Amino acid sequence: MKILVPVKRVVDANVKVRVKADESAVELANLKMALNPFCEIAVEEAVRLKEQGKATEVVVVSIGPKAAQEQLRTAMALGADRAIHIETDEELVPLSVAKLLNAVVNNEQPQLVLLGKQSIDGDNNQTGQMLAALMGAGQATFASKVSVEGESVEVVREVDGGLQTLKLALPAVITTDLRLNEPRYASLPNIMKAKRKPLDTQSVEALGVSLGQHQKVLKVAAPSERQAGVMVASVEELVDKLKNEAKVV
Numbered sequence: 001m002k003i004l005v006p007v008k009r010v011v012d013a014n015v016k017v018r019v020k021a022d023e024s025a026v027e028l029a030n031l032k033m034a035l036n037p038f039c040e041i042a043v044e045e046a047v048r049l050k051e052q053g054k055a056t057e058v059v060v061v062s063i064g065p066k067a068a069q070e071q072l073r074t075a076m077a078l079g080a081d082r083a084i085h086i087e088t089d090e091e092l093v094p095l096s097v098a099k100l101l102n103a104v105v106n107n108e109q110p111q112l113v114l115l116g117k118q119s120i121d122g123d124n125n126q127t128g129q130m131l132a133a134l135m136g137a138g139q140a141t142f143a144s145k146v147s148v149e150g151e152s153v154e155v156v157r158e159v160d161g162g163l164q165t166l167k168l169a170l171p172a173v174i175t176t177d178l179r180l181n182e183p184r185y186a187s188l189p190n191i192m193k194a195k196r197k198p199l200d201t202q203s204v205e206a207l208g209v210s211l212g213q214h215q216k217v218l219k220v221a222a223p224s225e226r227q228a229g230v231m232v233a234s235v236e237e238l239v240d241k242l243k244n245e246a247k248v249v
């Protein structure tokens with residue numbers, strides 16, 4: 001079984017981003033970039049399936065600028081076998097990403113596509129669902145457990161107030177939730193090995209996809225500043241403030 005794992009280059013989750021002065025986007029210059037955390041979980045799951053003998057090959061794919069090759073190398077250091085880079089400097093909406101991934105699926109014919117449930121920069125949570133529709137395949141989003149059995153896959157999903165278990169026929173699309181696994185760290189020998197793994201660069205044109213702009217960002221704003229808290233000396237003072245200042249009791 002071949003597994004395709006789409007991975008996105010995003011600002012590192014530990015970096016505090018700042019909004020540009022013209023409020024058009026966040027400032028990306030000179031920021032530390034990383035693999036989207038949910039994509040890292042997807043890579044880990046695919047590699048574990050390979051280690052269990054359920055998968056034969058793990059292929060990672062990223063769409064974005066040349067620098068996205070860094071994240072593809074990281075994914076290969078975590079255990080992916082080879083990488084595909086679709087190089088573009090265009091701003092991408094989820095439908096364009098899904099169409100490009102669908103073109104890769106047509107070429108590669110994977111039995112399973114494992115994506116992150118969402119990219120932490122755009123917070124879209126759309127690509128996996130759109131890809132499943134374009135492929136005409138079953139989908140299980142927010143996976144917290146994945147078990148491949150023969151020609152089908154069983155997925156436990158995190159839903160409001162509980163867990164739902166689904167059985168899907170392969171090929172299928174799965175998106176990963178936070179509790180699916182804890183990704184490993186890449187060891188130095190594996191980082192060195194990843195430099196020699198195959199990385200194939202493809203163009204948007206060669207995949208026959210036109211990138212539509214279906215949406216326009218009008219404004220990006222930082223969350224409003226929270227006021228500093230105050231320490232109160234007694235319960236009486238707290239009740240007084242709640243009654244007379246906050247007026248909530």
Ligand code: AMP
Nearest residue numbers: 006007063115116118119124125126127
């Ligand atoms: P989103 O719908 O943008 O929240 O992204 C959900 C998932 O789609 C991500 O976790 C990735 O697995 C995949 N994805 C989104 N954008 C890209 C991209 N530019 N290249 C590769 N995969 C992507």
